[in-house]
Amino acid sequence: MRWSLENLYTSFDSREFLEDNNKVLALIDELKEWSRENFKSLENAKEKIEFFLGKINELSSLIYKIAAYSELSLSVDAKTQRHLCILKRLKKLFQKQQNLM
Amino acid sequence: MYLEKIEKTVSETTEFDVAFKKWLLKLDKIEEVINTSDVIKQHKFIIKESIKSAKHMLSDEQEIVISKMKNTGSSAWSKLQEFLTSTHTVEISLEGEVKKLPLPVVRNMAYSEEQYVRKTAYFAELKSYEKIENSSAAALNGIKGEVITLSKLRGYSSPLDMTLQNSRMDRETLEAMLEAIKEYLPYFRDYLKKKAELLGHKSLKLPFYDLFAPIGKVDMKFTYDEARKFIVENFKTFSDELASFADRAFEENWIDAEPREGKRGGAFCYNLHPIRESRILANFDGSFSNVTTIAHELGHAYHGNCLMDETFLNSNYPMPIAETASIFCETLIVDAALKIANREEKIAILENSLQSSTQTIVDIYSRFLFEDEVFRRREDHSLSVDEFKEIMLDAQRKAYGDALDEKYMHPYMWVNKPHYYYADANYYNFPTPLVNYLLRDLLRNIKRGKLSLQRNTRNCFH
Numbered sequence: 001m002r003w004s005l006e007n008l009y010t011s012f013d014s015r016e017f018l019e020d021n022n023k024v025l026a027l028i029d030e031l032k033e034w035s036r037e038n039f040k041s042l043e044n045a046k047e048k049i050e051f052f053l054g055k056i057n058e059l060s061s062l063i064y065k066i067a068a069y070s071e072l073s074l075s076v077d078a079k080t081q082r083h084l085c086i087l088k089r090l091k092k093l094f095q096k097q098q099n100l101m
Numbered sequence: 102m103y104l105e106k107i108e109k110t111v112s113e114t115t116e117f118d119v120a121f122k123k124w125l126l127k128l129d130k131i132e133e134v135i136n137t138s139d140v141i142k143q144h145k146f147i148i149k150e151s152i153k154s155a156k157h158m159l160s161d162e163q164e165i166v167i168s169k170m171k172n173t174g175s176s177a178w179s180k181l182q183e184f185l186t187s188t189h190t191v192e193i194s195l196e197g198e199v200k201k202l203p204l205p206v207v208r209n210m211a212y213s214e215e216q217y218v219r220k221t222a223y224f225a226e227l228k229s230y231e232k233i234e235n236s237s238a239a240a241l242n243g244i245k246g247e248v249i250t251l252s253k254l255r256g257y258s259s260p261l262d263m264t265l266q267n268s269r270m271d272r273e274t275l276e277a278m279l280e281a282i283k284e285y286l287p288y289f290r291d292y293l294k295k296k297a298e299l300l301g302h303k304s305l306k307l308p309f310y311d312l313f314a315p316i317g318k319v320d321m322k323f324t325y326d327e328a329r330k331f332i333v334e335n336f337k338t339f340s341d342e343l344a345s346f347a348d349r350a351f352e353e354n355w356i357d358a359e360p361r362e363g364k365r366g367g368a369f370c371y372n373l374h375p376i377r378e379s380r381i382l383a384n385f386d387g388s389f390s391n392v393t394t395i396a397h398e399l400g401h402a403y404h405g406n407c408l409m410d411e412t413f414l415n416s417n418y419p420m421p422i423a424e425t426a427s428i429f430c431e432t433l434i435v436d437a438a439l440k441i442a443n444r445e446e447k448i449a450i451l452e453n454s455l456q457s458s459t460q461t462i463v464d465i466y467s468r469f470l471f472e473d474e475v476f477r478r479r480e481d482h483s484l485s486v487d488e489f490k491e492i493m494l495d496a497q498r499k500a501y502g503d504a505l506d507e508k509y510m511h512p513y514m515w516v517n518k519p520h521y522y523y524a525d526a527n528y529y530n531f532p533t534p535l536v537n538y539l540l541r542d543l544l545r546n547i548k549r550g551k552l553s554l555q556r557n558t559r560n561c562f563h
């Protein structure tokens with residue numbers, strides 16, 4: 001009668017979890033720089049939109065996965081104060097993610 | 102801590118998100134561009150929606166000022182209201198003992214089997230609001246005032262117009278829905294009058310405190326395995342695909358049903374597009390209502406499953422369709438239970454379903470009327486407590502008609518429903534009746550054999 005979250009991540013300390021976190025940070029940096037550069041002119045619109053959509057799909061999917069794992073884990077074990085605090089931050093993170101596009 | 106870093110960085114995504122939308126707005130041959138690329142064509146809907154929303158964006162400087170001012174404006178008012186209601190206590194005297202109880206506890210007494218408890222709780226609740234009514238009114242005035250200012254600045258014709266656009270709903274659809282509701286109000290009133298009669302009200306008018314009174318009783322009990330079997334078997338009457346999907350959710354441990362310490366209450370479904378699965382949280386106690394809850398959540402999961410082949414961006418859906426699949430699945434189970442229930446259980450199940458339809462249609466209609474009138478007057482002035490109360494009573498009169506007892510209405514519903522205080526979600530629940538209506542129509546047609554929807558329903562939930 002309990003769920004398994006292993007298909008998301010095996011733990012908060014797992015290599016996959018840390019790697020995805022790093023990927024998110026790197027993608028955001030990349031996109032910030034890229035958009036400052038590329039939204040200046042209207043040329044190559046097709047290529048720019050394709051690139052941007054691809055990256056946003058990748059980025060929001062990753063943020064979603066991280067947030068989902070964290071929120072699901074905490075929803076069955078939210079005893080400690082530290083967890084409650086994380087939960088609050090997550091809510092905010094999640095709203096931001098949902099507002100993307 | 103990673104989360105802090107992520108959180109901070111994610112807030113920086115606003116920069117390129119806004120930049121992209123504003124840039125799209127500047128492209129004049131967007132249709133042509135869309136048609137040259139399959140990837141873009143696939144995202145045509147959200148591209149067009151982004152352009153639409155860009156038209157309502159202000160300059161970067163203005164947006165920054167607005168978001169900062171909102172922190173000390175509507176957000177602060179919302180926090181105040183949340184504080185007031187979450188710390189609010191009601192003084193109530195039951196069986197000769199005077200107690201101070203939290204508001205939700207007293208509001209829950211509306212479901213009590215004893216009329217005297219329901220009635221006492223109702224009077225105690227109403228009386229208690231006098232302590233906070235002025236502050237709540239100030240909060241509501243502040244929030245609705247800000248919404249009006251912002252919707253004007255952004256070039257919407259009204260807060261309703263802004264809400265409709267955010268919900269991807271046309272005004273014609275809304276109007277058709279309101280017309281349909283008005284047409285069917287008499288049927289709901291007949292039900293409420295019957296309920297009044299059953300509860301011994303000679304006037305055949307129901308007092309507000311008896312709206313949620315239980316009628317009949319369901320004694321069905323299920324083990325977790327029986328619940329699984331019952332759900333899967335009855336989903337099969339609709340489609341094998343839905344049934345085997347539900348079975349897979351049980352088999353592969355997607356459901357956390359065991360109540361335990363440290364676990365949150367209630368139920369929800371989390372669709373996990375990135376891994377093409379879902380997870381469901383429930384607190385299973387063996388009751389029939391628990392079985393319907395799991396069926397409901399499985400509906401959300403199935404909805405998510407129908408969207409697995411879409412890109413992540415295309416898998417988002419707005420409020421009006423969020424509850425379609427879930428209510429659909431829940432209804433399948435309720436209908437199945439009706440077939441095996443005894444007479445008293447049947448009455449209880451049906452009454453329960455009428456009770457919730459009354460909420461999602463009649464009461465939400467009254468909330469819509471209330472909010473619409475509040476916006477209308479707020480354009481002109483700040484409303485007094487008495488005005489809010491009067492508008493609420495008037496909305497209830499229009500929605501419930503002669504089925505609700507004039508002497509026992511609820512002038513303070515605007516104090517206890519938190520959704521009036523969310524500046525970013527106005528007319529919060531208005532699409533719900535539409536969903537409810539569409540579903541009943543769909544089920545009726547399936548039963549009549551007019552439609553073979555198994556195949557088409559997948560498309561419906563897209």
Ligand SMILES: [Zn+2]
Nearest residue numbers: 397401424427
């Ligand atoms: Zn739901």
